[in-house]
Amino acid sequence: MRVTSKDVQYVADLAYLELTAEERARMERDLNSILDYVDRLNELDTSKVEPLAQVSQLTVGHDLSLDSGHWREDEPRPSLPREAALGNAPQATDSFFRVPKVIER
Amino acid sequence: MDLNLLTVSSTVTAIQERQITAAALVENFYARIDAEDRKIHGYLTLAKDRALAQAAHIDRIADRGNPLPPLGGVPIAVKDVISTKGVRTTAGSRILENYVPPYDSTAVARLEHAGAVILGKTNCDEFAMGSSNENSAYGPVHNPRDRERVPGGSSGGSAASVAAGMSVAALGSDTGGSIRQPAAFCGVVGLMPTYGRVSRYGLIAFASSLDHIGPFGKSVKDVALLLQQIAGRDPLDATTADVRVPDFVSEIGEPVKGLRIGIPHEYFGDGLDREVREAVEDGIQRLAKAGCEPVPVSLPHTAYAIPTYYVVATAEASSNLARYDGVRYGYRSPHAKTLAEVYRRSRDEGFGTEVKRRIMLGTYVLSAGYYDAYYLKAQKVRTLLARDFQQVFEKVDAVVTPTTPTPAFRLGEKTEDPLAMYLADIYTVTADLTGIPGISVPCGESSGGLPIGLQILGRHFEEATILRLGHALEHSFADRVGASAHRKI
Numbered sequence: 001m002r003v004t005s006k007d008v009q010y011v012a013d014l015a016y017l018e019l020t021a022e023e024r025a026r027m028e029r030d031l032n033s034i035l036d037y038v039d040r041l042n043e044l045d046t047s048k049v050e051p052l053a054q055v056s057q058l059t060v061g062h063d064l065s066l067d068s069g070h071w072r073e074d075e076p077r078p079s080l081p082r083e084a085a086l087g088n089a090p091q092a093t094d095s096f097f098r099v100p101k102v103i104e105r
Numbered sequence: 106m107d108l109n110l111l112t113v114s115s116t117v118t119a120i121q122e123r124q125i126t127a128a129a130l131v132e133n134f135y136a137r138i139d140a141e142d143r144k145i146h147g148y149l150t151l152a153k154d155r156a157l158a159q160a161a162h163i164d165r166i167a168d169r170g171n172p173l174p175p176l177g178g179v180p181i182a183v184k185d186v187i188s189t190k191g192v193r194t195t196a197g198s199r200i201l202e203n204y205v206p207p208y209d210s211t212a213v214a215r216l217e218h219a220g221a222v223i224l225g226k227t228n229c230d231e232f233a234m235g236s237s238n239e240n241s242a243y244g245p246v247h248n249p250r251d252r253e254r255v256p257g258g259s260s261g262g263s264a265a266s267v268a269a270g271m272s273v274a275a276l277g278s279d280t281g282g283s284i285r286q287p288a289a290f291c292g293v294v295g296l297m298p299t300y301g302r303v304s305r306y307g308l309i310a311f312a313s314s315l316d317h318i319g320p321f322g323k324s325v326k327d328v329a330l331l332l333q334q335i336a337g338r339d340p341l342d343a344t345t346a347d348v349r350v351p352d353f354v355s356e357i358g359e360p361v362k363g364l365r366i367g368i369p370h371e372y373f374g375d376g377l378d379r380e381v382r383e384a385v386e387d388g389i390q391r392l393a394k395a396g397c398e399p400v401p402v403s404l405p406h407t408a409y410a411i412p413t414y415y416v417v418a419t420a421e422a423s424s425n426l427a428r429y430d431g432v433r434y435g436y437r438s439p440h441a442k443t444l445a446e447v448y449r450r451s452r453d454e455g456f457g458t459e460v461k462r463r464i465m466l467g468t469y470v471l472s473a474g475y476y477d478a479y480y481l482k483a484q485k486v487r488t489l490l491a492r493d494f495q496q497v498f499e500k501v502d503a504v505v506t507p508t509t510p511t512p513a514f515r516l517g518e519k520t521e522d523p524l525a526m527y528l529a530d531i532y533t534v535t536a537d538l539t540g541i542p543g544i545s546v547p548c549g550e551s552s553g554g555l556p557i558g559l560q561i562l563g564r565h566f567e568e569a570t571i572l573r574l575g576h577a578l579e580h581s582f583a584d585r586v587g588a589s590a591h592r593k594i
């Protein structure tokens with residue numbers, strides 16, 4: 001088994017997921033099964049291959065220089081009004097999202 | 106008026122000629138949804154106020170005898186990962202159960218500007234993660250062609266809505282096959298445009314380098330009509346390309362004679378259902394009869410597409426879904442006492458199992474010590490997949506494959522083994538990884554009466570070519586009396 005229960009706990013912490021014990025066990029099993037399958041990528045020699053993170057490189061080109069036409073002017077524009085931005089908040093004041101106290105003192 | 110037979114064009118004509126009002130048509134569709142949808146569960150939210158207001162607007166234009174906009178009065182369903190201002194948008198998740206977007210996605214805004222009537226939001230796999238619509242937090246969608254079977258996913262609700270006559274057309278999204286595969290399973294047309302052809306602004310993000318918005322319709326022409334309105338550069342989505350939008354509808358009537366179609370042997374090997382193979386081979390013969398030249402080709406890295414996808418997509422998803430933290434929108438756990446608990450419990454309680462699995466996998470492959478071995482490696486294999494297509498497209502104008510290895514499977518059949526479910530995407534993920542456009546067109550049925558889809562893949566920004574081929578294929582079925590592969594349109 002490559003992924004251990006410690007790994008699962010570590011990753012769950014990184015991902016801010018409070019998994020139950022049952023979820024953690026299942027996750028360990030599933031992650032190992034999927035990663036075993038993913039391992040076949042190592043059959044390929046990619047030592048001389050560049051990564052392709054974003055297909056726009058292929059469709060639109062690499063040129064991201066300032067005069068390439070991809071950039072807009074650095075001018076402020078209207079954005080979402082505050083009331084709209086707070087409209088879906090689970091808890092809010094007139095101006096802010098409300099969360100439990102972060103600093104205990 | 107048989108709602109099942111309405112096309113985009115015939116709808117606009119009927120309203121323009123006052124055979125029916127836009128308002129009456131909308132009421133007819135809501136009556137149909139009321140009657141049918143309890144068996145299918147394609148819709149999550151109906152947008153009646155908005156729909157009727159738009160219908161009234163269209164009726165005012167028609168009453169004055171003025172020409173309607175191109176999609177005037179056409180009832181459309183929108184997948185629930187696509188934002189609609191003022192209309193609840195859940196992404197198929199409990200974590201957004203009461204989320205009401207304060208803005209429209211560009212695709213929806215463009216459709217409405219063209220006169221379309223948004224009937225409501227359709228059911229989908231949670232955050233578009235799934236291939237069967239069984240991962241929706243609101244219950245699965247049932248395939249209208251056989252209600253014990255899945256409609257496909259993740260855009261199962263949108264595909265089902267068109268197939269069941271509960272909308273004339275629909276919008277979906279495709280990250281690993283989520284438009285094309287449900288189109289194949291439900292017997293409708295589904296198009297995934299080139300990455301960058303349609304704005305993703307307002308699409309609730311799953312994997313930003315793989316997500317696409319695209320149309321469903323009963324015919325290739327309907328899909329082209331929708332694409333025409335939603336395509337084009339959008340300053341709100343920096344990944345949209347500044348390329349010319351052709352007149353797709355006039356292009357689809359062009360002859361296909363002389364087009365070379367590549368048949369990749371890797372897509373016709375083990376695991377392909379015999380009846381699907383026969384139907385697709387029949388489809389290839391039909392295209393050959395129309396003047397196309399089938400050319401055997403190879404896409405040698407095909408077998409590596411699924412593992413590449415499940416590393417890249419989950420990595421991007423783990424980043425995109427970090428925003429659901431119970432603070433600014435969405436579900437906040439009532440059991441949280443500290444900020445850390447707000448994050449952890451809201452997420453664990455709000456997200457479903459498959460979503461958590463993918464977040465975990467994505468976080469793992471990006472974490473220190475594993476980034477190079479998994480994520481970077483997958484990005485390099487992605488280059489190899491792109492090269493496969495670049496090389497093949499020097500020899501052929503399009504690639505023809507089955508859309509799925511089998512027809513629609515039964516509800517519950519693949520839910521126990523996530524990997525078995527992932528392997529259903531085998532023919533569709535390559536297009537997402539490489540950004541090329543793909544369409545699924547109905548191409549016959551299994552002996553059990555289940556729809557089979559044929560997939561056509563094209564070069565970047567050559568939707569016109571694949572639409573043309575799809576139209577030719579569709580047209581070749583018109584001779585078959587009584588064939589339910591295509592309704593006469």
